[in-house]
Amino acid sequence: MKPPLIATLVFCCLFGMLLQLFCAQPERPKGIVLQHPTGNYYPYNVVNNRFSLNLPAGWAVEEYTGNVMLKATAPAPDNGNNTEDYTENIVIETLPLSTVYNYPSSKTDSLPPFNLNALGRWFFDDLQVKTYDFKVIEIGETLINNNHAAQFLYSYNNPQEYNGELKAISYLFIQDHRVILATCTEFSGSFNKKRKMFEYVVQSMRFPFT
Secondary structure (H helix, E strand, O other), X not given: OOHHHHHHHHHHHHHHHHHHHHHOOOOOOOOOOEEEOOEEEEEEEXXXXXXXEEEEOOOEXXXXXXXXXXXXXXXXXXXXXXOOXXXXXXXXXXXXXXXXXXXXXXXXXXXXXXXXXXXXXXXXXXXXXXXXXXXXXXXXXXXXXXXXXXXXXXXXEEOOOEEEXXXXXXXXXXXXXXXXXXXXXXXXXXXXXXXXXXXXXXXXXXXXXX
């Protein structure tokens, strides 16, 4: 083989290796898993409403375009080994400021100050219409996405939803001139074991997602 031909073959091999090195796309990760003391989570972007949160691994998610923006649901329990047949879930809704604060729509350009009493009055009036025998367990405040949020823990009955007592924790806060309502619900007997998980998910909400 003539020397020029050998040099040409070597050059072609080196060029091909360099081309493969610089043009090859890295393999996309199959899924990011976030480890937390309460379990494993994955980041989820809510595309229609432009916010993100971390959801428990294995949960199903449905997005909507109305007042309800998202519903995330745990896998169904194994009824063969567990008498509980309710699957815990998280529902995130958006509500007009004028509805929650009883403001005229024309005044909602300026944000009302955080008012736990006003949020509580609206929330429990609304809950009374939707449920039976609700009992207020705890009322408090927290921060979500750097916003002051009302926090309500309560139990209730709703035969259309579940034939037994449910317990829920709901959060209300103002974001982008609207009220966000996040409600985390579980069978009363298991709620306390899931509360830290619910709190972590809601605290992970970010508006808008990056």
